[in-house]
Each structure stands twice: as C-alpha cells, then as structure tokens.
Amino acid sequence: MASISDVAKLAGVSVTTVSKVINNYPDVSPKTRRKVLNIINEMKFQPNVVARGLVKGRSWSVGIFLTSDFSNPFVSVVMSGLKKTLENSGYDLIYLSQGNKDPQYNFVKHCLSRNVDGVVVFGFTGDEKYVRELICSELPTVFIDIDLYGKRAGYITSDNVNGIFQAVEHLYNIGHQKIAYLTPKLGNYVTKIRYEGYVEALNQLSLDFFQDYISVGTNLAFSLQNGYELMAPLLSLPNPPTAVLCASDLLAIGAMRAMEERGLVVPRDMAVVGFDDSDLCDLTRPKLTTVRQDIKLIGERALGMLLEMINDSNYSPKHVIMPTELIVRESCGSNGLSEVITPVAQ
Amino acid sequence: MASISDVAKLAGVSVTTVSKVINNYPDVSPKTRRKVLNIINEMKFQPNVVARGLVKGRSWSVGIFLTSDFSNPFVSVVMSGLKKTLENSGYDLIYLSQGNKDPQYNFVKHCLSRNVDGVVVFGFTGDEKYVRELICSELPTVFIDIDLYGKRAGYITSDNVNGIFQAVEHLYNIGHQKIAYLTPKLGNYVTKIRYEGYVEALNQLSLDFFQDYISVGTNLAFSLQNGYELMAPLLSLPNPPTAVLCASDLLAIGAMRAMEERGLVVPRDMAVVGFDDSDLCDLTRPKLTTVRQDIKLIGERALGMLLEMINDSNYSPKHVIMPTELIVRESCGSNGLSEVITPVAQ
DNA sequence: TTGTACGCGTTATCAT
C-alpha cells in the first residue's frame, strides 16, 4: 500500500505536512490541506496502524485472555458483547494464541510484545499465574467473573448470590424444603460464590443444610455431561430431594436427562432450576425455569470499562455487579404451589 | 518492557549482535551468545512483535472477517477450530472491528493498515463488496462456505449436496414421497447449494417437485424463529407433506415447535431432518435426525490452508469439500419404516 | 505555515 512518503512526494510537500493533515493539526493552510487530501484519496492511502503504534507506544488493540473454548456458550455471548462495544471504537480485538508447548511462554510478555493496550480476561478455568502477573504489570485489565482487581484492573460479574437466593426462595415458596444443589468443582470464583449463595439462602429461609444434597463435580465444566453425571447420586438417595438447583442451564438439562431416564417427570416428581437463561431454556420440555444473567451486556460493559481505563490513566477501575432475575417457566410447576403439591411418585 | 538496546547496553555489545543472538545467526561467538542470553533472561526481555513486523513487512497475525455474530453456533464452532490450529503456530488472531458508521470504511484497507498476513472469511451474510476486493488484493484469503477463489484465495465447505441427498434418500427409503424443504432466503452459497441439492435429489429419486413444499425465508438467518415461521404455511396446505427437510438444526427445531403447537407429533405425523448435527440434536424430543458436518474441523483446516498460503507464496489455493454424513436419531422414526408406521402415543 | 531531524524497536547490509 502507498505510504505517507508516497503521498508527500506526489503532493509536493514534506512527510510532516501530510502527517499533520492526517492528524488534523491546525497549522496547515487550507490550500495545502485540500491538495494533500486529494492525493490521499487518489492513492487510496491509509496510515499504517502498526507504524503509528510503534511511535505512540500503543496499538489500538485489546487482547483477550480466554481460559476456555470459543464454542462455550458463555464465551461466545461475551464475545458478541465485546464486538458490540468494539464497533466504531477504533480498536480491534486480538486473540493471543497460547504457546502452550513452550515452557517459556508467558501471556503477559505476549501482550507487551504486541503493545496491546488492555486485556479482557474470561472463561471458567482461571489461570492464576498469568492473572496475578497481569495485575502486577499494570496493563489495563478487566476480569469477567473473577473477583480480582488492582490499580489498573477491575472486574465485572453478575449478582450471583441474589440470583441464587431468588431461585431458592421461589422453590421454598412453592413448597419445597428438600432442595439439592448441583455444581461443577468449586474451583473458581463463580462456582464458589454461587455455592455460598445457596448455603446462605438455606440459612436465611431456615432450611436445613444436608451434605448429601450437594452434588459437586470433579471438573470445572458447566456442561450437560456433568449435569447428567452429578444427578445420579442425588436420585439414589434414600431420602431424595424434591428440587434441584443447578449452577448452569446446561447442568440442569443434563440433570433432567438423568431424571428422564429414571422415569421421573419434571416438574411432577422433581423441580429443576438452572442458571444463565440461555436460549436452551425454551427448548427443553418442560421449559426451564432459570436465573437470568445478561451475559452479552457483561461483555459490552467489560470492554467499555477497559476502554475507559485505557483512555484515562487516572480512571479507577470499578467492581461491577450486574443484576440477575429469576425467570419462571415450567420446570418447577408452571404456576407454583398447586402443581408441586400434587405428590410425587418414586 | 526492556528493549533490545537495553539488553545491548547491559551486555556491552551492539544492538546488532543482540539481534543476531535472538534470531539464531551463526556468526556470533558462543561466549557472547551466552552472555547476551543471560542478560535477556535477567531482564525478561522479549522482542517487540510490532517493531519486528514493521521491518519484515508482516505481522504474524491473521484477520477474521466475520459477517455474523460470535454467538451464532456455526461461527463459535469455527472459531474454536481456528483456535486449535492457531496454538503454537506463532500467529495471533485479530478481529477487525467494522467501522460501520464511517462510509469511508473499507475492510481490505483495514487489513493492509494492520499488516495482517491473511484473512479467514465466514458467517452467513456474505458481503460481496469486500469479498471481491479481498480477492483482487491478493491478500491470502480462505473463505468458509463461500465458493470464491483467486490467485491467493481458496475456500472450504461441506459436501452439502451429498448431505442433502442422503437425507432425502433416507426419507424416501422409509416411505416418504411428500418431502418439503425449509430454508432461509436463498441469498448465499450455502442456502443455494443445499436447495439445489434438494431439487436434484428429488430428481434422482424420481419424486415430484412441488413448489408448495418449498418454504423459503425472507432473511438469511438459520434461526429457530425462522423455522417456526416457515413451517406454518406448510402445515396449512390442503395436501401437506409427510416430511420436512430443514437447512439447519435450528430451523428444524423451530419447525418442530410449530408442529407441536398444532398438536402434531413427530415423527408419527411428520418426519423432520435437520442439518449440522449440533449439540441440540440430542436435546430435542424426539432427538433430531440430521446431516452432520464437522464445523470445527472446517475451522481447523481453513486456518491450516491460510498458513500454508502465507508461508509459501507459490502455494496454489485449494477448494476443499468436507464429507457429510446422515445421523439417524428419532425424528423420522428411529429405525425407519417400521417405526413410522407404528403409531406413537403422546 | 512548512519542513528538518530524531525517535519508536527491530532487522538487513555491508564494513571492519
């Protein structure tokens, strides 16, 4: 592509003058400006972002540090939110490929080497090592669903505790006392805080806590497979629960499949609540009652916060908690008590 | 971060020598090499990719041109494939934010301005304008699901025609003669080729073609909503079809919902086939029979081909067609004819 | 108002 000096030559001015035109400096005569602008259009010149970044020490790009796969529904919706804020921001989004074969590989170095202006961190398997380094590096950072922060690092997450509380309360209100909880391994912020929310909710409602009603996975995946496997032990209990609260929709759907195979009918035999309010909730039969969190909005806000941090070195990073909301569908009995009281075979 | 000249000073050598060490030039004495290497480790120096890119004229990054949203299931699985090939390749992936507010915006210029080494194009709303420009620019390009190519542009897609043929043949084999086809607007390569496959399959099986059995959308979305809406006219037909082949799983699920609302039972009253073999196929009741395409593998191969093109300026771009396969589940009657005949309670 | 000179961090060429 044509470079700035090509333009300068053709316009019969210096490179400096062209640069001034590009960057809207006032000290250029209207006449020269017009001339240069014409040449620029003629040659279809566009300044090279890379070279520009080299001299200014920034790259107009933000990195993403992704600790799970793009195909994960949470991840892909976050991406979609990032994309929305990105439009017309002048920034591009760069996915830094992890060189996981190389023992020397270091994510923070990778960011610095690319002059990335900031980083958004998300995905469910938090990599503590890089995360700490990111905070120390003072590279502007926003964490999604990780409650870490620093001088140049903020975070954003949903109001998990309140969401879980609403779910437990709903189950309680329609008559359930034996409410189980199904979760992946308690290995990151989200799994832990939701679990704590569950325990606290039982407490506030003066419900008994039974260790047997907690089914905890051995890995961090909020997956259907995990839900299916984690449901089995609950169903084999001598005194099984009447309701299951799941830490994600996929877990709930997996759990429902396990019930289905045992011949249990939801919600007649067991009430089920999910978490996320993904598109899937409308697809299951019965439709899944769930705690809604606005993942796309989280993505939008995360990048918004990051761009603010980048553009204002005095910006003090926020800790944002987004509201959650119980969405009642059919999996607890469509309209509450009447349906659930009807007793329960097996 | 420390720069190459910092290292040079501390090591008491010239910048040139440090550069030679970094790039494994042979003309450096073992002694100096060791010394420099030590300093590099000590200072945690890492060469700046941007500066390096400026002089080498490349960026070790590939752009993606995405014509739909990240949350689209096809897109997110392609991304996951790209990610897999990316690991340890030394390349990063950059999403170029479309400046769609700016009438001057031009994607190809954007790529050149970022020194992007190549581009992968995917998503269902092909933007013809940039696509043509990409081909002319001779920037290495791989199209996914768009049958365009050039001197430096190849494409990769599934064997849509054969996939559709298998589906129609299956329906035919289990006794169906009245097979409808449900598709979004015939506005891009995939929708068109699948439709053609359908017509051709009818032909080969000597089945009659009825215009009424084709339900075509007004937009390009392979969405559940579209499936739901496009099914209605088919159900109102005086002589309705006995089977519906849908251009995607989501369309099929939407169609099934429309049937459900009319009180029809799948597969007793209507056989349904989808396309994609997404995770959803196992979630629906009955489980969805579908044409499988390996989207993740398509993503992997697409980037693989692109990297080959980038690294070999003589590489002649390929046109890759990936195999498809019919996955029989329950939505046509689980084991063919017998089941379809045996009526099914509830 | 315009242009010269230097620097951003790196690599390539060519002396030494």
Added chain:
DNA sequence: ATGATAACGCGTACAA
C-alpha cells in the same frame, strides 16, 4: 566475529 548505518512508516519538538 562484531558493529555502524540505513530502513520499515509514522509522529512530533523544534527550527526556519
């Protein structure tokens, strides 16, 4: 074996 110098494309203090 080592290093001085120019170059990649651009921005900017300063001089003219």
